[in-house]
Amino acid sequence: MSREQLDEIYLDFSSADTEALFARLDTLLLEKKSWSSSLRIWGDEETDDIQVWFDGPNIESIQFRLNVADLSLPLVGGICDLACHFDCILATREGAIVQPNREAVMRTIMQSRAMRYVRDPQRFLEEAIRLDREGA
Secondary structure (H helix, E strand, C coil), X not given: CCXXXXXXXXXXXXXXXXXXXXXXXXXXXXXXXXXXXXXXXXXXXXXXXXXXXXXXXXXXXXXXXXXXXXXXHHHHHHHHHHHHHCCCCEECCCCCEECCCHHHHHHHHHCCHHHHHHHXXXXXXXXXXXXXXXXX
């Protein structure tokens, strides 16, 4: 799926589902003060966080960011459980669809650009520079 297609998906959470979602997010990470009235944040943007964006009273999107350098397996499991509970799938920022099970999510993480950087930052940057020069 393209980013535009992902952005067109309407999340149809009832009020009860929204409250249940927030209660479950509270068990995964601590909520922190948001900089926007259209956003609720759990966790820390420097490490792991969960962002719930709103369009008025409706949930517009839910984003999870994981620190792959210090991966929390309980958090990965909690995200998968949450997605299964609400009958959702997961999608990467690039639009790849990921089934909400630990194995699929871990496989996606292990193949991610972030993980390639964590494993070998110098090689990752050298490759990025090479690709940039080839594209110029």
